[in-house]
Amino acid sequence: MLKRRLVVFDFDGVIVDGMAEYWWSAWHSSCSLGAVLSDFSPDSVPETFRLLRPWVHYGWEMVLLAAELPRLDMQLWMTSYEEQQRRAMARRCWHPKQLQTTLEQIRQNAIRYNCMAWLALHRPFPGVIERLQSLDNEKTDWSILTTKSEAFATKLLENLGLKPWHLDGREAGEKPEVLRRLQSHRLLYALVEDRRATLETICSISGLKVINCLLARWGYLKPSDLIGLPLTIKPIDFKVFAKPLNEWP
Template sequence: MSNHVPTILALDFDGVICDGLVEYFQTTKRTYHQIWTSEKQTINDDLAPTFYRLRPVIETGWEMPILLRALVLEISEETILQNWSIIARKILESERLDPKEVSQKLDRIRDEWIASDLEGWLALHRFYTGVIDRIARMLNSSVQFYIVTTKESRFVKKLLQQQGIDLPEKTIFGKEYKRPKYEILRQLLEINSASPVNLWFVEDRLEALELVRQQPDLQTTKLYLADWGYNTQQTRESIRDRQDIKLLSLAQFSQDFSAWY
């Protein structure tokens, strides 16, 4: 087995395969108006560019309406970037919100939108240049391909089907698994333990990659930060000289695995 080719390739979805920023903001707006129903202010799209720039602070869906709330409260972009976890917790406490309930509202609004206007919802997403073609080539190779994401699997499946990619459900590990990504990667190793395994993982959040790197039994996993995803220039610069987590460009991703070095 060559270390220069993965036997298993796991990709994050949002920020690696798909750019859903427009959908995030529009779904978040709808959710915001359901949570803060007493507010007469209508959220307009003027906040969208700032919301897009701050997308790297978001780890899970419930944080999106909270981020929009922070912008409405005029908390500065710099403050949010530096202290997001503290700000999010304070807003939850002051507004007496439960993250689980916020998440359920968000998912319900997304479900209703899909049910009433599937084409309109799909049209809010775009796939990064060359990624779908690269996935299609991998599906016709010996590489075992998986998606490991905090997005619900059913949404991932719908979006990929629109692009002509129909993955078996067992290859998509979404939010419903309620497990950290490093635990999912560990499970992938177990699933494929019958033969020598060379696991590679591409993610756009450095924090998620750092958690994988901290696992003693995942030290041989090759980790890549997608530089086209939801991360900042500062984050990308911080790993340029690292060997344990490699910065990967979209041009490299679209090529053969030998170009990933």
């Protein structure tokens, strides 16, 4: 086992704010599947889409959200997201693989024909790049664990000038599985994630409870995500994130 510590980071909502790209790609994907979004511009993120983004786990869900916007009841989706999602998918006769494939095709075409414009739709959160680069001074490695496709995450990391010790994309499997594999040969110091449900799942799994689970306050959080956090999940903000590791929660 390598002796250097490893900090594992989620990508979207922790390192990069890609809200403009999520909407742009979701708009084009849903339109290509027959959705009518003539009242919306792909270059301007609707507030409803922005507010519902914290409920999204996988990319295909954003395609459905975009398609549903003209008729969507935001409060209803916030209180019963999975049920509303299920009903919308059934009504449209869509399935997740179809939407995910369409989304990835839209992104691949964007990279192929106008890569710089696509990359410009993503922006790193303030100070995050510098903090990642400084981890080496603390004899600590860092890696990426994301539900984004590895190819897209690699392209974005290269554009940001970032070189993680390792990158695990959507193809690597569910996050708990990947963390188990990492834990078998690395000393995991912390996981920084902006999805509370993911952290709760990890904290509930025997063998993974030793991981320091940190909830990024700058990410895509639901209004209730910071309320009643279990002791095993600790919030972290930019100010604390910039400090040495031994001053983290």
